[in-house]
Amino acid sequence: MQIDLWKRVLIWAVIAFGIVFAAPNLFYSRVESHNDAVTAIERQGATPEREEQAASWPSFLPSGIVNLGLDLRGGAHLLAEVQVEDVYETRLESFWPEIRDVLRPMRDTVGTIRLQPSDPSELRVKISQPDGMQSALDAVRDLASPVASLSGAGSTDIEVAGVADEIVVTLSEAERIATDERTLQQALEIIRRRIDEVGTREPTIQRQGSDRILIQVPGIGSAAELKEIIGTTAQLTFQAVVGRANSADSQVDPGQEVLPSLDQEDVYYIVEQTAVVTGDELVDAQPSFDQNGRPAVNFRFDATGARKFGDYTAQNIGEPFAIVLDDEVISAPVIQSHIPGGSGIITGNFTIEESTNLAVLLRAGALPAGLTFLEERTIGPELGQDSIDAGKLAAAVAGVLVLAYMALSYGLFGIFANIALIVNIALLFAILSTIGATLTLPGIAGIVLTVGMAVDANVLIFERIREELKTAKGPARAIELGYEKALSAITDANITTLITAIILFAMGSGPVRGFAITLGFGIITSVFTAIFVTRLLITMWFERKRPKTVIV
Template identity: 45%
Template sequence: MLYFSRWKTFMIWAVVAISALIAVPNLFSDKQLEAWPSWLPHQKVTLGLDLQGGSHIMLKIERADIVKERLETVVGDVRTTLRDANVRYSGLSGAGQTVQVRITDTAQLQAARDALKPLTNPVNGGTLMGGSVTEVNMSDDGSGLIKLELTDQGIQYRMSSAVGQSIEVVRRRVDELGTTEPLIQRQGSDRIIVQVPGLQDPQRLKALLNQTAKLTFRMVDSTMSATDALNTRPPATSEILYSTDDPAVPYLIEKRVVVSGENLVDAQASFNQQSNEPVVSFRFDSRGAQKFAQATQQNVGRPFAIILDNQVISAPVIREPIVGGSGQISGNFTVEGANDLAVLLRAGALPATLTVVEERTVGPGVGADSIRDGLTASVIGALGVVVFMIGFYGLFGVLANIALAANVIMILSVLTLIGSTLTLPGIAGIVLTMGMAVDSNVLVYERIRDEVKSGRPLVQAIDSGFQRAFATIIDANVTTLIAAMVLFFLGSGPVRGFAVTLSVGVITTVFTAFTMTRWLMAVWLRRTRQKHLPKGVRTGIFDAQNIRFMAIRRYVFAAAAIACIIAVGGFVTKGLNLGIDFKGGSIVEVQAKQGNADLSEIREKLAELNIGEIQAQSFGDNTTALIRIQAQEGGENAEQSAMTMVRGELEQNYDFRRIEVVGPAVSGELTMNATLGVLASLAAILVYIWIRFEWQFAVGAIIATMHDVILTLGLFVLTGIEFNLTSIAAILTVVGYSLNDTVVVYDRMRENLRRYKKMPLPVLIDISINQTLSRTVLTGMTTLLALLALYLFGGEVIASFTAAMLFGVLVGTFSSIYIAGPLLIAFRLRPDIFDKEGEQTEKEGVPSKAAKA
C-alpha cells in the first residue's frame, strides 16, 4: 500500500504540476499575460459580478403581449379570409384567448368554415423530435356563431419562439454597448438572464432592454384634430398616440403602417448639418425605399409620424418626395439618446415586452473591496489552519499542509478549466474547504495512532491506518457532496458558485489525502526508516479521556428538545427577517460623495416618494449606508419605477455601489427552490446512509441534522439576522458538515458493534465517541478557525453567512455526540444485525487495548 512505482509518483506530481500551470495565470493581470508565450495557459477564473462589478438582470417575456399579438393577428386573418371568400359577417371581436364572428347568412356557414379551416392547421414545432403544434381550435354552435380558440400549446410555442428571438435581439443590443464577455442565456420557458461584467451604467442597459423598439412610419390623420378626437371619438381607422415630450402632445395617427422597422438596414447617430442637433440617420432596404417613396409622393404637404413603441418621436411635414431610401429622425435627442436609438433600430425589434424581474448591480469599488477582503480572510484562515496542524502533529502536520496547498491549487485549476465563475461565496467555499480538508488527514493520523497503540509496527500501522480510514472518509465526504450538488441544482447566482467550489473541494480533498499525503509519508518512512511516531504528534492528550457522555444523555437530550421547541416557537410567532430574495423588494448600498452618509436625511427624502417602508442603516463605515425598500404592490414594473425614483433622489450626493431588486415572481420561486433544496438534500442523504449503514443510523443522522437546522434557524430568529439566499447556502453547508461529523462517529460505532457483540450499547457508544474525540475536536477547531477568519476579515457582505456557519459547526459537533448517539439507544439498535465476517472476535463485553480510550 505504501509502495509507489515510478509511474505513480510521476502521475501524482504531474497532476500537481499541471494544476499549478493552469492556476498560475490567475496571479497575473491580463496585460502581463499578453507578454506570455502563446503555448502557455492564459485562461483565468471568471470573476463574478460581486468581485469585479457589473450587472445581472433577469428579464421575463410578458405572456399577455404574446396573447394580445396573436389575438390581433387571428382577428385580422379572419377579416381578410372572410372578405376574400365573399362571406358576410358581423360582430368580429377578440377577448381573452377567443375570437368570435357571426356569419350573417347561415347559408354561407359551411363556406365560412371551409375558408377559416386553414387557420387551424398545425404548424411545425421546430424541435429536434419533430411534431406539430395546433395553435387555433375552431368551433360553432350551428347558429352562425364561430369561435376560434387560441390553444395554450400554441401560446407556449409562440412564447418559446419569442424567447429565442429576444435572446438574439438582446445580444445584438448588448454587443453594441462595447462590453466584454457578456453572458446572455435562456432560463426556463420565459426568462432571459443578462450578465454584463464591468458595466458602469446599468440604467442605460435597462433602458435599452426594456424597449421593444417597434418602429413604424404612419400618416397623421388630418380629417380632425387630436383634441376633437379626444373629446368625441377618433375614426375607426385611426387612434390617439402621444409624443415623448413633457408634457406629452396627442396626435391622431392612422392605423395603417406605411413602412415598418423590419425594412431598415442601417441606423446611425449623426448631427443635423443645419441645426447641429443630434439625429438618427436611417436607410431602408429596396422594398422599404419603394414603399417610402410611394407614400411621400402621394402625401406631399401632409405630416407623417415616426413612431417607436407607440410613442411619437417626431411628426414632420412631407415637403417633397423622399426617393433615396434614407432619412433622418429628429426629436430633441441628446448625443447618448441618439446613439441608444440607433442601437435599438440596428438590433431590431423585440417580439414582446421584456420586464425586469430581478436586478443585481455591483459597482467596481465594491468588487475591489470584496476581492481584498476575500484574499485577506483566505490568507489568515490558511495560516491559522497551518499553525494549528503543525502545533498538534509536528512533521505530520507539515505533510498535511503540503497536501492542503496542493489541494487549493487543484481547486483553482479545476475552476479555471471548467470556466466556473468565482464569487464571494465561492471564496468562502475555498476557505471552508481549507478548514475541512485537514479532516481527512486527521482521520488517517488518528487511525495510525490507534494501530500503533495496538502494538503494530509503524509501517504496518501507517498502511492499515490509510486502509481503515478510507471508507470513513468516503462516507463523510459523500454526504457533504450531496448537499453541495442539491445546492447547485436548486440554487442560483453566487449560491451556485459556492456549491461548485465546495463540490470541487470535496473531490480534490479525497484525492490529495490518498495520494499526496500517502506518498509524502512513504518517502519519509523510506528515507528515515523511522520506527516510532514523530514526537511532534501531540494528540495523545485525548487518550486519557474516558468521558461518560451517555450518562447525562437524558438531561442533554431534554435541554436540546427544549431549545428546539423555543426555536420553532420563535419561528412561528416572530418569524425570520426575510431578505428581498424571499419577499421581494430592493436593497441599495450607497456611499456619500463627501463626508458621512446622513441616514435621517436619506429616510426623509425617500419617505416623500410614497414607496412604502424605508430602512436605512450604516454599513461598514460611516460613509456608506444600506437602504432597504419594501416590495411594491404594482409588481415587477413598480419595483423598477421605485428604484428609478430612489436613484433620482439620491444620485446627486451619493454613489450607488450595489443594487439588488427582486420582483414578486422571482422571490416566490426562490422560496420554493430553497425549501425543496433543504428537503431534497436531507432525503438524498437519508437514502445514502440507509444503504451504507442501517435504518437506525440513517434516521438518527437525519434527526440530529434536523436539530442543527432548527437551532440555526433559531439563531436567525433570535438575532434578527437577514435570511437570504446565502443563508440557505449556510444551512446546507451546516447539514453537510454535521453529517460529516456524525458519519465519522457512526462509522466507529458500527465497527465496535461488530467486535463487541454483548457490550451494553451506552458503554459502546461512549467508547466510540472517546476514540474519535481527537478527530472531532481538531476538525472542529480548524473549521472554526477558517470560518472565524471569514467572519472577521471577509467583509460585511458575507458576515451573516459565516456567522450562521460558525454557529452551525458548534451545534453540529454537539449533535453528533449528544443527539446522534442517544438516538441509537432509543431505537434499540442490536449488535447482531451486523455481519462479523473478516472482523476479529473479541471476548464478550471486554474491549481490546486498541478499543480503549
C-alpha cells in the same frame, strides 16, 4: 511504500496543472484586461490600445480566471416582467392577410371585406352580406392550426365566431398558454444574447414565475446602463408605403399606421401594418459603409425572408417601401429592381458607433414583448471590494490556523499535509478557472470549508499511523497500513458530503449553487491531495532518509 513511476509522473502532472492554470488568478487585473482586449479584437477589430492590452499577458500561457460574481465585483440587478399580452395583438394582426386572401374568392357570397377597429385581444372583419356569414366562418376556421405544445394537444390556435355582420377571431386559451411559454423562452434567449454581445462576464439570467426574468450582470456600471442594453427592442421590419401624412395624428384606414421618419423632422409615412419581412428572419447584420463612405449596416435574411423579400421587390418595382426600426422609418427608398438573395444595406445618418450598436441589436433579435422593470439595483464596486476583503480575511485566517495546527500536531508529516493543502487550493482554482465558474461570497464560504475539510483525511491517516506504530511494526509497514485502513473512512465521509453538494447544485439556485460548486470540487481535490500527494511526499522522504523510527 512503493509508488510506480507512471503514478508519480501522473501525480506531478496534476500538481503542475493546478499551479499553471491557477497562476493567472494571481495577476487578475492584467489577465482580465488581456482577455477583454482579445475578445474586442475578435469582434470589432484591432486598435493600438487593444493590441497593447492584449500583449500584457503572454499568449502561450493559460488566461482563464475565476469570474467574480455580483456580490464581489459590483454590477446591476434587474427584475423584469414580460408583457406577454403584447404578443397576442401581433399574433392576431398576422391573421388579417390570410383571412383577406381566403375570403376574396367568396365575394359573391360575403360581399366586401373590411378590417374593423377592435380590442387588442380580438380581430374583427366586417362583411357586407351577412347572409354569407356561415360560409365565411367555415372558411376562416379552416385557417386554424393545432396548438404546438403538449398541454394544448387537440386544441386549435384560434376561435372564430360571428357577431351580426362581423367575424370575430380570438386566440384560444391553449394558444395563449403556449404563446406565453414561447414568449418567455424567446425573451430569455434574446436578453442573454444581447448581454453576451457587449462582453460582460458570467451574467445570471433566469426565469422567475410565469412572466418574470431575473437579470444580474457583474461589472456593469449601473442598472440604467443594463436597461439600455436589454430594453432596446430593435424591431426591424420592411413595410409597404401607402403615402405621406401631415402629422402623427393623421387619419388612416384600418390595417395602416402612421410612422415618423428617424432623421427628418415633420416627415411622416403611411405604411401597411403587416410587414413584408421582419427582423425575426434576419440571420446576420454587420456594420459597413455605403457607396459614399458613410456608416451603414449590411443585413442578410434566411431562406424564408429572402424569398419574401425577393418576391416583394420583383412585384413592386418603382414603388417605395419603408425600412422601419422601432416604429421609426430609417429610410423609404424606391425599389429600382428585383433584389434576389435576401441581402441589403441600411443607410442613415449614423455614426460608426451607432452603426456598430445597431448591427449588434439586430443580430441579437427583437424582443417579442415589452418589459416592465419591477426592481432595479446598482451594487457599487465599493461594496464588492468589501466582500472581497472579508472573504480574503476569512480564507487567510482559516488557512493560517489550519496550517499551524497541522504543523504543531504532526510535525514533519503535518508540513507534508500543509503542502498538500496549498496544492489542493491551487487545483480548486485551476478547475474553477478552466470551466469559467463564477465566484460569489457563498462560493468563498465553500472554499473556506474546503480548507478545513481538506486536512480531515490527513488527520485520519496520521492517527491511524500512530496506532500502527504502537503495535511495534516497522515505520514503513505502519505508514502503509495507515493509508490502507483509513481509506474506507475517508471515502465514506467524502462521498456523503459530495452527494450533499450535488443535491444543493441540482435543487438550489444562485448563491446556493455557487456554494455547491466550490464545495463539490473542493472535496474531489482534497481527497486527491490527501491520499496521493501526501503519500508521494512521505514516500520520497522515506526513500531518501530511511529512518529507523517515525514520529507522527
